[in-house]
Amino acid sequence: MASDTDQPTILLVEDDQLDIMNVQRELRKNNVTVPLVVARNGREALDMLRGEAGQAKIAHPSVVMLDLNMPRMNGLELLEILRSDPEFVNLNVFITTTSDLETDRLKAQDLAVSGYIIKPLSFDSFGEGGTTVDGFSLFLDLLKLKQ
Secondary structure: HHHHHHOOOOEOOOHHHHHHHHHHHHHHHOOOOEEEEEEHHHHHHHHHHHOOOOOOOOOOOEEEEEEOOOOOOOOHHHHHHHHHHOOOOOOOEEEEOOOOOHHHHHHHHHOOOOOOEOOOOOOOOOOOOOOHHHHHHHHHHHHHHOH
């Protein structure tokens, strides 16, 4: 499995096209050139990770950015499956969500997320929403460690 870490990648699990474009823009702004693989919901992400349902199996991502509110399979449902699968239990998962519900945050913590980023993803809101900056900075640091 050593070859999986040779080439860092990000798996973005997100159903909103504007949010996908926002993540791409923020990565570019911060000179992160790591390949970004996009899944539109938890089911599609799981199929890509396992190579099921006609999806080509993707390399183990360095980081998963996971939206909570999606159709078919939401982020917490996917995270529960990943944490119960020996192949994916140690994935670095960052929750990206518009929800600031304490229940979502606690559930994510119980499932050992690496960070919790409140959308919209932006470094411009440093004064107001430090969690966005802190979470995304940690995320970027993780990627740099892998390179």
